[in-house]
Amino acid sequence: MNLKALFAASATAALLLATSASAAELTVGFSQIGSESGWRAAETSVSKSEAAKRKVNLKIADAQQKQENQIKAIRSFIAQGVDAIFLAPVVASGWDAVLKEAKEAKIPVVLLDRDIDPAGKDLYLTAVTSDSVHEGEVAGEWLAKTVGGKACNVVELQGTVGASVATNRKKGFDAVVAKNANLKVVRSQTGEFTRAKGKEVMESFIKAENGGKSICAVYAHNDDMMVGAIQAMKEAGLKPGKDVLTVSIDAVPDIFKAIAAGEANATVELTPNMAGPALDAIIAYKEKGTVPPKWIQTESKLYTAADEPQKVYDSKKGLGY
């Protein structure tokens, strides 16, 4: 292929890009952490579809879990003159310098899923995150409502010791338990957010609690541990979802399979759709100048067998979880 043709082709491409950018539609740069978990992969794919829905041109930079890559990506977004920057910060500190540069370039920054140190509060427009204390509360309230006034012994599968999500999900649930005298957390151990550990810990809970007969409900800080716990209950001859109520958090596809099979009762969603509300806020800000609140809390939606679990499973399983 000769050089001239190549030049012509790239010039045409550049022209096309220029015309599309000059149209009314927005260009947003998204510095994503990387693919650390299935949820993160789902967040990336949902972000793409949400942007396409609003005809926003979304440029995603994968930082491979490194802050220096995120800072580089933000600098390159500033250089490209994007209309807004989304940032899922890998750590909480060290953003001051680069966010100041964005501010000086008058490019609004929206934080997704995670917050940064309070000192940087005036450096971003808004943060879209879920409230993990609230997730624990939603789980607890579902249980309180479901058992009514009956006495209920709950066993809890905690996340990794020291992880803030685990601490918060425990806090929210405990708050509801404190308000309902009939609910009692009889055992609480860490299942380290994994299926294997969730199963192992549940096996011991069953033995320690009279073959599982005195367990009324299981609360797990994530769905994966619950999937393991469900197996442990089945192997012990219990019927999860009937003999023992289950409620967990995250809403990953596999828990919907269990709910559809009647082996799990409820899950609280940690939505992978953080970009949707962020895009709405940016569009309103750009078009009407509406300044969004400093914190946009995503909905912690509760799913049970009444919410067509099979359908939810089918819609979620392609997202990369």
Next chain:
Amino acid sequence: MTLRIPRRGLAQAFALIVILMIDRAVSPQFFNLHLQDGRLFGSVIDVLNRGTPVALLSLGMVLVIATGGIDLSVGAVMAIAGATAASLADTHSLPVVIASALAVGLACGLWNGILVAVLRIQPIVATLILMVAGRGIAQLITEGRIVTFTSPDLVWMGNGAVFGLPTPVAIAIGMLLLTAAVVRGTALGLLIEATGGNARASELSGVGTRAMILSVYIWCGICAALAGVIAAADIMGADANNAGLWLELDAILAVVVGGTSLFGGRFSLVLAVAGALIIQSMNTGILLSGYPPELNLLVKAVVVLAVLLAQSPRLGDIQRFTARWRRTKP
């Protein structure tokens, strides 16, 4: 060998009995057993069943350590083998699935063995490469997701029963007998110990040390792969991020608790497996006790320290001390 174990294994047997008694104290139903769906059910069975992956790892690890080496990659090899088995499970027959997973383990062991035996890279560095890269390979196979399967044959590997015993336990016993028959039924065990004791002297007296080292890493890889298949079969899915995570350290600990020196030169298969059981009876006891999870690691550290102190020649009885001294005297 059979005569040596009672004398050498005293500390381990004592530790295991003490820990089981403590387990009984924190959980009165600890020794209760009943049949559930044709499978024995009870806390003791949990100890055996949950101890299986580390016991399998320690069977390979103890031979590697006997040659003066170490294998940090076993956890990652578990993840790769589990991912391989899970992604083939629903489309292939069980023999094919297991053969592929074990072949992967063999390849990983061969890689480690070549780095150590042929290229003479220090074992801790050589196997660190696969420890880091292996998890990435497993993630590539599963594409970062938890790959689930429904194949009843593979599920049986994790949740089935053989004469009432959980399949994983039966497999571990089989592997222990097989390994013991191969290394102790022949001169192989002695040659492995000779390699670890003094590689140069062994080489000069005609021991193929390179072949010895190569074969122990391969065996270690195969044992790790089997542990990985069982771990995946247990949860009916391969979790590349977490399968076998940090288990290399538990395996090394099991070997050390079993009285095998990291300097190499001697080993005991039975005591390594006993070491794995000591660790697991402790873990299960902690779970049954109802203590807050913040104490888990602390309790574990204290118990391990106590077991190792009990084995210390200086704190041991005079007789053992003098016997040891007499052995080392020229």
